[in-house]
Amino acid sequence: MxxxxxxxxxxxxxxxxTDRIIPQPLLT
Structure with missing residues (x-):
């Protein structure tokens, strides 16, 4: 992974x- x-x-x-509205749990 x-x-x-x-x-x-x-x-x-x-x-x-581009899509800052959508939070990225993977990034966090």
Whole structure:
């Protein structure tokens, strides 16, 4: 799960930048 989270980090960050309304539990 560690590598997956790291790989999703940039994607999640970009998504959060566009969809800030939706909280990201994975990021937290």
């Amino acid at each position: 560690l590598p997956l989270k790291v790989a999703q980090a940039p994607a999640a960050a970009a998504k959060t930048s």
